[in-house]
Amino acid sequence: MLLNTCHTNPRVVGPSKNGSIGLMMTWTVAAPAISAAFLSSLVEAVEALTIVLAVGTVRGWRPAGLGAVAGLALLALIVLALGPLLDRVPLNLLQLAIGILLLLFGMRWLRKAILRAAGVIPLHDEAIAYATETAQLREQASLDNARLDWLAALASFKAVMIEGLEVVFIVVAVGAGRGLIIPASVGAIAACLLVAGIGFAIHRPLARVPENTLKFVVGVMLSAFGVFWIGESFGVDWPGKDIAIIVFAALFFVVALGTVALTRRVGREALQ
Amino acid sequence: MSAVIRVLRQVAGLFVEDGWLALAILGIVALAAVLALLMPRLSPAAGALLLFGCLGVLVANVMRAARHDQEP
Numbered sequence: 001m002l003l004n005t006c007h008t009n010p011r012v013v014g015p016s017k018n019g020s021i022g023l024m025m026t027w028t029v030a031a032p033a034i035s036a037a038f039l040s041s042l043v044e045a046v047e048a049l050t051i052v053l054a055v056g057t058v059r060g061w062r063p064a065g066l067g068a069v070a071g072l073a074l075l076a077l078i079v080l081a082l083g084p085l086l087d088r089v090p091l092n093l094l095q096l097a098i099g100i101l102l103l104l105f106g107m108r109w110l111r112k113a114i115l116r117a118a119g120v121i122p123l124h125d126e127a128i129a130y131a132t133e134t135a136q137l138r139e140q141a142s143l144d145n146a147r148l149d150w151l152a153a154l155a156s157f158k159a160v161m162i163e164g165l166e167v168v169f170i171v172v173a174v175g176a177g178r179g180l181i182i183p184a185s186v187g188a189i190a191a192c193l194l195v196a197g198i199g200f201a202i203h204r205p206l207a208r209v210p211e212n213t214l215k216f217v218v219g220v221m222l223s224a225f226g227v228f229w230i231g232e233s234f235g236v237d238w239p240g241k242d243i244a245i246i247v248f249a250a251l252f253f254v255v256a257l258g259t260v261a262l263t264r265r266v267g268r269e270a271l272q
Numbered sequence: 273m274s275a276v277i278r279v280l281r282q283v284a285g286l287f288v289e290d291g292w293l294a295l296a297i298l299g300i301v302a303l304a305a306v307l308a309l310l311m312p313r314l315s316p317a318a319g320a321l322l323l324f325g326c327l328g329v330l331v332a333n334v335m336r337a338a339r340h341d342q343e344p
Contacts, residue, residue, distance in 0.1 A: 100301060103326065104294055107329075111290065111333060111334055121341075227322055234304065234315065237315065251327065258331075267338065
């Protein structure tokens with residue numbers, strides 16, 4: 001996950017006062033990247049762990065572990081293969097492509113979080129997801145026992161692969177182009193280790209993680225990053241430079257909260 | 273083959289869940305790009321269009337989804 005920090009930002013890397021070249025990363029620059037990567041990775045890690053735990057509980061830890069390790073290995077291969085390619089992409093094209101993906105990804109999460117907060121769609125419950133997954137595996141077990149270990153390993157592999165891909169995407173999107181791959185990777189790895197540690201210690205899915213709140217906050221942050229990056233790729237000179245990201249996030253947050261209130265009112269009026 | 277297609281669909285689903293929302297976002301980005309590239313002096317206006325366009329699209333999409341959900 002630690003890719004090359006190819007495109008340097010003068011505010012991030014530059015000569016220090018005593019003439020030495022070193023990392024001059026300020027907390028205000030790194031903190032949004034670390035927290036965005038940490039919070040979004042937390043959500044993805046919980047989702048992956050729920051399925052791995054379900055597989056492990058029903059079919060044993062061997063297929064669950066094999067599937068998860070295979071998923072992690074493929075993810076590592078994807079990162080190692082694609083990481084160096086980022087060096088070759090012009091910065092404004094990289095900003096545009098990743099900005100668009102961030103905006104699509106962030107607004108998708110934000111939309112869903114608003115609809116859940118307003119009660120239009122039900123909240124995602126890891127306990128229900130875990131119960132559904134274990135029920136499906138048990139049903140398959142009664143049909144075909146021989147193929148089941150493969151199916152179980154495949155379920156574990158797919159969960160780690162898909163959710164891990166989201167984590168990799170977020171790390172690259174938040175960090176690439178601004179020399180923040182390492183802080184973003186640190187945030188993501190910390191979240192994955194935290195969830196894996198707690199999950200395997202308690203052997204239950206982390207149902208108490210406030211997933212919708214996290215998705216709401218991360219959706220706001222990713223949308224703000226997306227707008228900022230797309231604008232930068234077009235040559236927009238944002239007032240306040242990096243500070244603009246915080247202003248955009250505040251705007252997205254206020255508008256999203258307002259939309260929750262508006263949606264609830266529309267729902268109440270429809271019921272009357 | 274169908275497993276590969278399923279995985280690819282899931283990867284695409286990371287970014288696109290509601291086609292209307294995705295198309296509207298891409299439309300706003302395209303409009304802002306045209307404005308910024310054809311009239312570089314108006315790049316602040318392109319930035320404003322991008323930001324407020326995305327906010328508007330979000331509100332409109334959520335309201336649409338909420339109304340759609342309440343239809344009998």
